[in-house]
Amino acid sequence: MFAVTAARLNADDPLAALELGEHAEPVPPADWTTVTVKAASLNHHDVWTLRGVGISADRLPMILGCDAAGLDEDGHEVVVHGVVSDPGAAVLDETLDPARSLLSERYDGTFAERVAVPRRNLIPKPAGLSFEDAACLPTAYLTAYRMLFDKSGLEPGSTILVQGAGGGVATALILLGRAAGYRMWATSRSEEKRERALALGADQVFPTGARLPERVDAVMETVGQATWSHSVKSLRPGGRIVISGATSGAMPPADLTRIFFLQLSVVGSTMGTRDQLARLVRFCEQTGLRPLIDRTLPLAQARDGIAAMIGGELFGKVVFTV
Secondary structure, three states: OEEEEEOOOOOOOHHHHEEEEEOOOOOOOOOEEEEEEEEEEOOHHHHHHHHOOOOOHHHOOEEOOOOEEEEOOOOOEEEEOOEEOOOOOOOOOHHHOOOOEEOOOOOOOOOEOEEEEEHHHEEEOOOOOOHHHHHOHHHHHHHHHHHHHHHOOOOOOOEEEEOOEOEHHHHHHHHHHHHHOOEEEEEEOOHHHHHHHHHHOOOEEEEOOOOOOOOEEEEEEOOOOOOHHHHHHOEEEEEEEEEOOOOOOOOOOOOHHHHHHOOOEEEEOOOOOHHHHHHHHHHHHHHOOOOOEEEEEEHHHHHHHHHHHHOOOOOOEEEEEO
């Protein structure tokens, strides 16, 4: 079958680690099944894998891709939950299983004609949701869903600042938050991306690091080091930062004095559960919300999509069709 793989690791030139071509068919173990992939979406996780982050050379070649929608072995339309946990783990939330992984970390991912996944990881896809839209949900949109509706602790009507408009999770946060009745503010270094965030439904947008007209109830943080100081200073007393990524670096000054004096909270958030993904799919079905897709490409042109992500040329998701 055709697949897109990390054949080697290259921190400086991730595209040099990429190979497209024939790969062995998946052989599902017990309690797993095979999904025929119709669409898969690109995440920064795939670029990090090519750079050698979170994976070792002994696991290569590894098929990339965490997200997919397609057909199960009985022809039913499904969405794939990308978190693979130990079914015997004594945790109610699979994201807290210390042995968890994402597809494309220990097990081959979704950038292929077929992918093997645990049966419990399949969620029915509503007929009104296209394969392309559904393939955007399991990583970026699920991460945003959990940040907003689980980790923020805030009710609709609250003011939330999203750092770094344009990224997949940031875009999802704006769309989901707007649909749910939060007041969504966003920052970006790019004037074009600020304008696009407004068009998505952000109430106000600001240059990165700009002084805000008032302090916010929560900050959704995926950028990390470059925006951390601004995130801490933007919170009202008792406010909360929810962080799910650190694309600009993971070691900012903590500003502990401000955190303890203003009684701020910092909450980590990673992906989401299968049940949360099922509710996210239903949320999209009920509200009519659809993910923002920057471009759709055939899987054979995956190199072009990955190059666009590396170059920061995206606003929304890249989807590969099979």
